[in-house]
Amino acid sequence: EAGVVQSPRYKIIEKKQPVAFWCNPISGHNTLYWYLQNLGQGPELLIRYENEEAVDDSQLPKDRFSAERLKGVDSTLKIQPAELGDSAVYLCASSFWGANNEQFFGPGTRLTVL
Amino acid sequence: GEDVEQSLFLSVREGDSSVINCTYTDSSSTYLYWYKQEPGAGLQLLTYIFSNMDMKQDQRLTVLLNKKDKHLSLRIADTQTGDSAIYFCADRSGNTPLVFGKGTRLSVIA
Numbered sequence: 001e002a003g004v005v006q007s008p009r010y011k012i013i014e015k016k017q018p019v020a021f022w023c024n025p026i027s028g029h030n031t032l033y034w035y036l037q038n039l040g041q042g043p044e045l046l047i048r049y050e051n052e053e054a055v056d057d058s059q060l061p062k063d064r065f066s067a068e069r070l071k072g073v074d075s076t077l078k079i080q081p082a083e084l085g086d087s088a089v090y091l092c093a094s095s096f097w098g099a100n101n102e103q104f105f106g107p108g109t110r111l112t113v114l
Numbered sequence: 115g116e117d118v119e120q121s122l123f124l125s126v127r128e129g130d131s132s133v134i135n136c137t138y139t140d141s142s143s144t145y146l147y148w149y150k151q152e153p154g155a156g157l158q159l160l161t162y163i164f165s166n167m168d169m170k171q172d173q174r175l176t177v178l179l180n181k182k183d184k185h186l187s188l189r190i191a192d193t194q195t196g197d198s199a200i201y202f203c204a205d206r207s208g209n210t211p212l213v214f215g216k217g218t219r220l221s222v223i224a
Contacts, residue, residue, distance in 0.1 A: 004156070033211070042118075042202050042214030043157065056211060091156055101145070101206060105156030 002026070004106035006092050012112045018080035021109045025073070025094030032069055033103065034077050035091040043091055049075065050097055079111075087113045116140045118215035120203055125221045132190040134218045136203030139184065143205040146179060147212065148188045151200045160188070160201075190220075198222045 005024040013019050025032050031050050035043035046065065048056040051072040060067065064083070069075040079086055089110050093103040117139045126132045138146070144165050149157040163170045163177045163186075170177045176189040186205075190197055200217040 040216065042204070042216050043212075044214070045211045048211060093156075097209075101212075102159055102162070103157075103212065105149075105158070107154070107156045 004092055004094055004104055006090075006106035006109055008109055009107060010110050010112075012114065013082055014114050015084055016081040018078065019082050019111060020079075021077045021090050021092075021111075023075045023077070023092030023106060025075070025092070026104055029094035029096060029104075030072070031095045031097040031101075032075050033091075033093040033095075034067060034075070035093065037089040037091055037108070039088070046077070046090075082111075082113045084113050087111055116205075116207075116213050118203055118205060118213050120201075120215040120218045122216065123219050123221070125223060126193050128193060128195060128222055128224050130193055132188075132193045132197070132220055132222075134188045134190075134201050134203075134220065136186040136188075136215055137184055138186065138203070138205045138213075140205060140207050140213070141184065142207045143184075144208060145206045146177075146186050147204045147206070148175075148177065148186075149202040149204060149214075151202065151217070153199075157202060193220075193222050195222045195224055 034046040037043045047060045049069045067077045089108040091108045092106045095103045119137045147162040148160045174191045178187045202217045203215045204212040
């Protein structure tokens with residue numbers, strides 16, 4: 001069974017440029033998460049989708065970040081414009097929302113903003 | 115807000131047991147998790163424990179939960195070099211999202 005797929009794995013951009021990350025969750029998982037992981041820190045939730053609906057986006061900086069999950073499957077996270085402080089790893093995870101809520105993580109996209 | 119704390123580093127000799135500790139503040143936590151992250155990879159769920167349990171064993175892994183003290187530990191028996199990674203403790207209360215600690219970097223010396 002394929003795991004959570006993310007692309008690109010690495011991205012280097014100059015500040016003020018836009019950037020987009022893509023995530024394909026495990027087939028059949030109704031819940032999708034985007035996390036931000038800064039160096040030396042644990043992941044922090046940016047947004048959670050249940051099917052197509054964003055049910056928790058309280059930590060998403062909405063002035064520059066946006067996300068979508070069309071048709072309740074793939075998702076895209078966008079930053080426009082990127083700032084130096086956005087350099088981090090962006091992790092996508094998916095699960096069946098319920099009892100133990102086991103989340104399966106993708107390998108992440110490492111973003112470097114110069 | 116809710117907080118999860120871990121020691122940042124642990125170094126052990128190959129073959130010894132490793133014990134990674136975690137404390138959390140949310141008294142209503144229902145599930146507590148241990149994740150492993152290897153370099154350049156995402157997080158892999160190792161094990162989890164429901165809050166009404168005080169111990170769970172899975173092969174070389176033993177999880178102990180002291181709910182009164184809000185303390186969780188992960189013991190890895192017969193630690194191998196392949197166990198070198200960052201280990202994250204996380205908790206969840208009801209329908210709230212996971213809250214992660216900063217991770218403990220385990221180094222295994224051959």
